[in-house]
Amino acid sequence: MTKKIELNFIDRVLKTTGVVLLICFVFGLYYFGFFPALAFLSGGVWGMINLLFLSELVKVTIRPEGAMKTKALGLAVIKFPLLYSTGYFLLKVHQFNPLYLLAGFSLLFLIIILKVVARALLGLDYNHDKTKSWNQVK
Amino acid sequence: MDYQSMLAWALPMAVGLAAVGSGFGLGRAVGSAMEAMGRQPEAANKIQTGMVIGAAFIEALTLYALLVFFILSGKIG
Numbered sequence: 736m737t738k739k740i741e742l743n744f745i746d747r748v749l750k751t752t753g754v755v756l757l758i759c760f761v762f763g764l765y766y767f768g769f770f771p772a773l774a775f776l777s778g779g780v781w782g783m784i785n786l787l788f789l790s791e792l793v794k795v796t797i798r799p800e801g802a803m804k805t806k807a808l809g810l811a812v813i814k815f816p817l818l819y820s821t822g823y824f825l826l827k828v829h830q831f832n833p834l835y836l837l838a839g840f841s842l843l844f845l846i847i848i849l850k851v852v853a854r855a856l857l858g859l860d861y862n863h864d865k866t867k868s869w870n871q872v873k
Numbered sequence: 874m875d876y877q878s879m880l881a882w883a884l885p886m887a888v889g890l891a892a893v894g895s896g897f898g899l900g901r902a903v904g905s906a907m908e909a910m911g912r913q914p915e916a917a918n919k920i921q922t923g924m925v926i927g928a929a930f931i932e933a934l935t936l937y938a939l940l941v942f943f944i945l946s947g948k949i950g
Binding site: 744745782785786789790793794797799822826833834836837840841843844847 | 933
């Protein structure tokens with residue numbers, strides 16, 4: 736029984752996180768108010784963009800054919816100064832409680848853990864064959 | 874030493890320790906991934922995915938430490 740991580744695992748994690756974030760945002764609006772819900776959403780979106788840029792950066796720099804230098808430089812410039820300064824700005828917004836930002840940021844990792852646990856313990860895996868939604872990992 | 878002085882000492886040290894720990898962890902993770910990719914180039918994509926997820930988790934730990942720094946730094950003097 737081989738359990739492997741597919742190439743598009745990160746893409747699927749990002750999509751799932753986006754959907755869960757939107758659902759949490761709607762519930763958060765009702766139960767916690769606008770700014771806590773927005774802080775949660777912002778933290779989650781920041782984490783998603785961070786993971787996306789991290790994976791793209793790794794993909795363009797670590798390749799058998801050699802690194803794509805221009806693209807890697809562009810991604811590094813966007814990820815490190817711009818994204819991190821955006822995170823600093825989010826922390827400095829007085830209406831945003833850092834704990835809600837942290838909760839939103841952590842959602843991504845919770846989803847990764849849940850996906851891996853579901854795969855490891857329940858033997859479930861998403862099947863791209865549209866006729867079946869779930870199947871046993873072979 | 875009062876509470877605020879201790880906090881002023883501990884917070885930057887905690888962030889520094891977190892950064893050093895994450896740096897070591899990330900270095901080991903990426904180094905091992907490079908070695909694995911060198912040994913099995915056909916599995917490079919799968920190793921990359923695992924490495925990115927591991928790197929994101931390690932980066933998150935440093936960000937948590939930084940966030941705790943920001944939350945508690947308001948209580949210093």
